[in-house]
Amino acid sequence: MxxxxxxxxxxxxxxxxxxxxxxxxxxxxxxxxxxxxxxxxxxxxxxxxxxxxxxxxxxxxxxxxxxxxxxxxxxxxxxxxxxxxxxxxxxxxxxxxxxxxxxxxxxxxxxxxxxxxxxxxxxxxxxxxxxxxxxxxxxxxxxxxxxxxxxxxxxxxxxxxxxxxxxxxxxxxxxxxxxxxxxxxxxxxxxxxxxxxxxxxxxxxxxxxxxxxxxxxxxxxxxxxxxxxxxxxxxxxxxxxxxxSLAEYDEMKKSEFVVNHKKALLEAKELGRSGEVEPFDLELHAGEVVGLAGLLGSGRTEVAKVLFGIDEPDSGSLSVDDQMIKKHSPFEMIMHGVALCPEDRKASGIVGDLTIRENIILAMQARLGWLKFLSKQKQYEVAEKYIKMLNIATPSPDQLVKNLSGGNQQKVILARWLATDPKLLLLDEPTRGIDVGAKAEIQKMVINLAAEGMGCMFISSELEEVLRTSHRVVVMRDHEKVTELSGEVSEREIMQAMAGGE
Amino acid sequence: MHKIKTFLLKNGPLLATIAIFILVYAIGGQLYPAMKKPQVFLNLFINNASLLIISIGMTVVVIMGGIDLSVGAMIALSSVASAALLQNNLNPILVMVLMLLMGIGLGFVMGCIIHYLKVEAFVVTLMGQFFARGMAYVINESSVTIKNEFYNFLALTKIHLPYFEKAYVYIPTLAGIVLLIFTFILLTSTRFGRTVYAIGNNEQSALLMGLPVARTKLIVYSFSGFCSALAGIVFSVSLLSGYGGYAQSMEMDAIASVVIGGTALTGGTGTVLGTLFGVMINGIIVSILQFNGTLTSWWTRIGVGVLTLIFIGIQSLFYVGKKEK
The missing domain is CATH 3.40.50.300 (P-loop containing nucleotide triphosphate hydrolases)
Structure with a gap:
C-alpha cells in the first residue's frame, strides 16, 4: 500500500x-x-x-x-x-x-x-x-x-x-x-x-x-x-x-442605553411595500443600537432598503428628526443624515479599482455636491483618520481596495459612510464573510459609535452578534416584523420568535 | 397563464423585434401595394445576404461577450483577393476554399491575441479591420472585375421557389439561410453553443465550471472570420468584382442588426433568429425608401439608428423587469 x-x-x-x-x-x-x-x-x-x-x-x-x-x-x-x-x-x-x-x-x-x-x-x-x-x-x-x-x-x-x-x-x-x-x-x-x-x-x-x-x-x-x-x-x-487572546472579545461591553424620552431620530409608521415587507413600526433613537434578526429571506434586507429609499415604500410614513420624508430616495436619505452599508459589499459597495482614499471620499463628495472641490490634502486627512480609527490594515491610503482582505474592505465601506458624518447608520450584514478578529472590531466600533450618539441599526444572521451589540432586537419573520425585544434578551427568545414557535 | 408570462418574459426582445418587422412591413405594404409581392420579400434575403452572414457570426461573438469590428473589412479583403486570384486563372472552388481558410486564420489569430494576451476584443478586431482593409488596397487599389464562368453561374442562376410563380432567389442567398439554420442549432442545442452563453454570462465562472473557455473563444472568433470571408465571397459573386472599398463600416450595420435582434451587448443572451429579423428590418427600411424614390438613402441610417436606440431601451426595460421579480 x-x-x-x-x-x-x-x-x-x-x-x-x-x-x-x-x-x-x-x-x-x-x-x-x-x-x-x-x-x-x-x-x-x-x-x-x-x-x-x-x-x-x-x-x-x-x-x-x-x-x-x-x-x-x-x-x-x-x-x-x-x-x-x-x-x-x-x-x-x-x-x-x-x-x-x-x-x-x-x-x-x-x-x-x-x-x-x-x-x-x-x-x-x-x-x-x-x-x-x-x-x-x-x-x-x-x-x-x-x-x-x-x-x-x-x-x-x-x-x-x-x-x-x-x-x-x-x-x-x-x-x-x-x-x-x-x-x-x-x-x-x-x-x-x-x-x-x-x-x-x-x-x-x-x-x-x-x-x-x-x-x-x-x-x-x-x-x-x-x-x-x-x-x-x-x-x-x-x-x-x-x-x-480573547480578552478583548470578552471585555467588549455595550454601554448602557437609557431611553431618554426625547423624540426618536427615525420614526417609521406602518411603513411597508407590498410583496417586499409588511407594514411595520420602528423607532430609532440617538445612541441606540437596534438589532434586526431573522432568517435568510425573512425581510431583513428589505426593511433596510425601504428605510433607505432604495425601494420606495407604498404605505405608511417615515420621518427623520421630525421631518417627514416625502421623496423616498437614497439621495434624500443621505441628505437627512442616514447612511446604509449594503449587504453585498462586492456588488453594491466597494469600487475595487479605486484606492482606499477614493472609496472613502465617494459618499462625502456626493453629499457635498460635485461642484465643491475637496482638496487632495483634505482627502488624505479624512482617509488617514478613518484608516487609523477603524484599524484598516494597509501600507497607505493609495492602496487599491481590491487588494485588501474582505474584513478590511468592509471597514473601508464603513469609513465611507462615517465620513459623511451620519446621524443614523444602517448596517446590513456588516460582518458577513469576514474573520473573527475583524468581526469583533466592527462590533466594537458600532458600539462605540452609538456611545458617541449615533443611532445604529445592525442587521445580522448571527444571533450572538446581534445580542452582543444591540440594545433592542427587532425580529422579522416571513417579511413581517413579529416582535421587538428589549432588556435582557436571550438567544432562545429570539430563536423562538424567528421560528414562530409558541 | 403563468407559462405564457414566462414565455413572454423569456422571449420578450425577440417577439418585439418580430412585431416591429411585421408592423414596418405592413406600413410599407399599405403605402406601396407593390411591396406585397413575394419577390420583394425574397429580395430582402437577396440584397442582405452578406449582412446576414456577418451578423450571424457577430451574434455568436456578442453572445460570448465579445465584439468583432473586422468583419466589414474582411468582406473587402476576401472580395478583392478572390478577384485577384481568379484573374490568375486559379480554380474558383480552390479560391473559395482559400478565402474561407484565410477568414478562419485571421479570426483565429485575433482570438489568440484576445484570449492569451488578454487584449480587449474591441482593440484587437479594430486592428484586424485596419489590417484587412489595408491589405485589400495593397492587393489592388482599384476595383477588379471577375470574369469567371463558375462565378457567373452562381451569380445568375435563379432558384425558383415552389408555389410562388416568378419568385426566386440566387444560390449565394441560400448560403445565408443554411448558415442561419446551422448556427441556430449550434447555439441552442450543442455543448459548444451553451458554453458560448456561459462565457458571455461570466467567463470566470465558466472557467471554474471546467468548460473549455480558451478553445471556445478561439473557435468563436474563427467562426466570425469564416462568416466574414463567406460574406466576402457572396459579395464578390453578386457584384462580380472585388474592391478594397466594399462594405465600408458594414460591421456597424451588423452590430446594429444584432442589437435590434435582441442580443445584449453585455453578452449571455440573444438568438440568431432575432438577428435575422434585425437584418430584415434594416432591409425593409431600405426597400421602403427605394419604393418612395424621393427620399435620400441616408434616411435608412437614421431609421436604423432610432430603432437600435428603441431596442436597447426595450431590452433594458426587460432586464429591469426581470430583476425586480
Whole structure:
C-alpha cells in the first residue's frame, strides 16, 4: 500500500508569493479518505491560496503535492477536476443566464446525434437535485433562484463530476440559513461514508465543530497546527486563529442605553411595500443600537432598503428628526443624515479599482455636491483618520481596495459612510464573510459609535452578534416584523420568535 | 397563464423585434401595394445576404461577450483577393476554399491575441479591420472585375421557389439561410453553443465550471472570420468584382442588426433568429425608401439608428423587469 494512512492528498512545504505578499510559507497539509477537514483562519491567512494551489488555479513556487501517494503537478482547474478534485467556491461560480440543468451538466451532458438531449438532461438534473432534497424546475435559469438554491446547485455540479475524491467547499454556508446549512451537512456526511475527503472552509466556528473530524489552522500564510476536532477546545482554536487572546472579545461591553424620552431620530409608521415587507413600526433613537434578526429571506434586507429609499415604500410614513420624508430616495436619505452599508459589499459597495482614499471620499463628495472641490490634502486627512480609527490594515491610503482582505474592505465601506458624518447608520450584514478578529472590531466600533450618539441599526444572521451589540432586537419573520425585544434578551427568545414557535 | 408570462418574459426582445418587422412591413405594404409581392420579400434575403452572414457570426461573438469590428473589412479583403486570384486563372472552388481558410486564420489569430494576451476584443478586431482593409488596397487599389464562368453561374442562376410563380432567389442567398439554420442549432442545442452563453454570462465562472473557455473563444472568433470571408465571397459573386472599398463600416450595420435582434451587448443572451429579423428590418427600411424614390438613402441610417436606440431601451426595460421579480 502506497499510502498507509488513507491519505488522498498530501501537500509538503508549499510556498507561494504574490507581488508584495507571501501568501503561503512552507505549509503542510494532508487529507484522509472519508474525513471532513475544516480549514480555518482569518482573512488573509492563506486558505484561498492553498485551495487555489490544490485546484490548479495557481502553481506553488515551492513544495510538492502527493496525490494518491504519487507526486503530482496539478496543471489547471480542468486537470484537477479530471483527477477527482472538485471545488465549490464562496461566491456561486455558475452562470445565472442558463438553466439549472445546464449548470449541473454542461460539459458532461447527455447527447443525441451530437446535440444536447434536453429531455434526458433535464430528467437527470431533476434527479440530482432531488437527491439533495431540492425539488425545483431545472429548466429555469439559475439566476431566478435564491442564493441558497444556487449554492446547492454548485455543490450538485461538483458532485456530478465523475469519481470525486476530494470535495473542497469554500464557505458554502456563508449565505445559507440554519436549515439549509443542515441540508448541506447531511450531504457532506453522506459523501464521507462513500470515501470522499472533504475540505470545509468556513468562518462559523460552530459549524466547524458540528461537522468536521479534523481542523487545520492557518495564520498569515503559515501553518499553525492540525488537530483532531474532538480534542480541541473552542477557546484554543480561536486564539490560534487570531493569534491573540480573547480578552478583548470578552471585555467588549455595550454601554448602557437609557431611553431618554426625547423624540426618536427615525420614526417609521406602518411603513411597508407590498410583496417586499409588511407594514411595520420602528423607532430609532440617538445612541441606540437596534438589532434586526431573522432568517435568510425573512425581510431583513428589505426593511433596510425601504428605510433607505432604495425601494420606495407604498404605505405608511417615515420621518427623520421630525421631518417627514416625502421623496423616498437614497439621495434624500443621505441628505437627512442616514447612511446604509449594503449587504453585498462586492456588488453594491466597494469600487475595487479605486484606492482606499477614493472609496472613502465617494459618499462625502456626493453629499457635498460635485461642484465643491475637496482638496487632495483634505482627502488624505479624512482617509488617514478613518484608516487609523477603524484599524484598516494597509501600507497607505493609495492602496487599491481590491487588494485588501474582505474584513478590511468592509471597514473601508464603513469609513465611507462615517465620513459623511451620519446621524443614523444602517448596517446590513456588516460582518458577513469576514474573520473573527475583524468581526469583533466592527462590533466594537458600532458600539462605540452609538456611545458617541449615533443611532445604529445592525442587521445580522448571527444571533450572538446581534445580542452582543444591540440594545433592542427587532425580529422579522416571513417579511413581517413579529416582535421587538428589549432588556435582557436571550438567544432562545429570539430563536423562538424567528421560528414562530409558541 | 403563468407559462405564457414566462414565455413572454423569456422571449420578450425577440417577439418585439418580430412585431416591429411585421408592423414596418405592413406600413410599407399599405403605402406601396407593390411591396406585397413575394419577390420583394425574397429580395430582402437577396440584397442582405452578406449582412446576414456577418451578423450571424457577430451574434455568436456578442453572445460570448465579445465584439468583432473586422468583419466589414474582411468582406473587402476576401472580395478583392478572390478577384485577384481568379484573374490568375486559379480554380474558383480552390479560391473559395482559400478565402474561407484565410477568414478562419485571421479570426483565429485575433482570438489568440484576445484570449492569451488578454487584449480587449474591441482593440484587437479594430486592428484586424485596419489590417484587412489595408491589405485589400495593397492587393489592388482599384476595383477588379471577375470574369469567371463558375462565378457567373452562381451569380445568375435563379432558384425558383415552389408555389410562388416568378419568385426566386440566387444560390449565394441560400448560403445565408443554411448558415442561419446551422448556427441556430449550434447555439441552442450543442455543448459548444451553451458554453458560448456561459462565457458571455461570466467567463470566470465558466472557467471554474471546467468548460473549455480558451478553445471556445478561439473557435468563436474563427467562426466570425469564416462568416466574414463567406460574406466576402457572396459579395464578390453578386457584384462580380472585388474592391478594397466594399462594405465600408458594414460591421456597424451588423452590430446594429444584432442589437435590434435582441442580443445584449453585455453578452449571455440573444438568438440568431432575432438577428435575422434585425437584418430584415434594416432591409425593409431600405426597400421602403427605394419604393418612395424621393427620399435620400441616408434616411435608412437614421431609421436604423432610432430603432437600435428603441431596442436597447426595450431590452433594458426587460432586464429591469426581470430583476425586480
Amino acid at each position: 502506497s499510502n498507509p494512512n488513507n491519505e488522498i492528498i498530501r501537500l509538503e512545504g508549499i510556498s507561494k508569493n504574490f507581488p508584495g505578499v507571501q501568501a503561503l510559507h512552507k505549509v503542510d497539509f494532508c487529507l484522509r479518505k472519508g474525513e471532513i477537514h475544516a480549514l480555518v483562519g482569518e482573512n488573509g491567512a492563506g486558505k484561498s491560496t492553498l485551495i487555489k494551489v490544490m485546484t490548479g488555479v495557481e502553481r506553488c513556487d515551492e513544495g510538492q503535492i502527493f496525490y494518491d501517494g504519487k507526486e503530482t503537478v496539478i496543471r489547471s482547474p480542468l486537470h484537477a477536476q479530471n483527477i477527482g478534485i472538485s471545488t465549490v467556491y464562496q461566491e456561486v461560480n455558475l452562470c445565472s443566464n442558463i438553466s439549472v440543468a445546464e449548470n449541473l451538466l454542461l460539459g458532461r451532458e447527455p447527447r443525441k446525434l451530437g446535440c444536447i438531449d434536453w429531455k434526458a438532461m433535464n430528467k437527470r438534473a431533476k434527479a440530482i437535485m432531488q437527491d439533495l432534497d431540492v425539488d425545483i424546475d431545472v429548466t429555469q435559469p439559475l439566476g431566478s433562484f435564491s442564493t441558497a438554491i444556487q449554492q446547492i446547485a454548485a455543490i450538485a455540479r461538483a458532485l456530478e463530476i465523475s469519481s470525486v475524491k476530494i470535495l473542497i467547499l469554500d464557505e458554502p454556508t456563508s449565505s445559507l440559513d440554519a436549515h439549509e446549512s443542515d441540508l448541506i451537512f447531511k450531504v457532506m456526511r453522506k459523501l464521507c461514508t462513500s470515501g470522499v475527503g472533504i475540505i470545509f472552509i468556513t468562518h462559523f466556528i460552530k459549524q466547524v465543530y458540528e461537522v468536521s473530524d479534523r481542523i487545520t489552522v492557518l495564520r498569515n500564510g503559515k501553518l499553525v497546527a492540525t488537530h483532531e476536532t474532538n480534542s480541541l477546545p473552542t477557546i484554543q482554536l480561536i486564539s490560534e486563529m487570531i493569534g491573540r
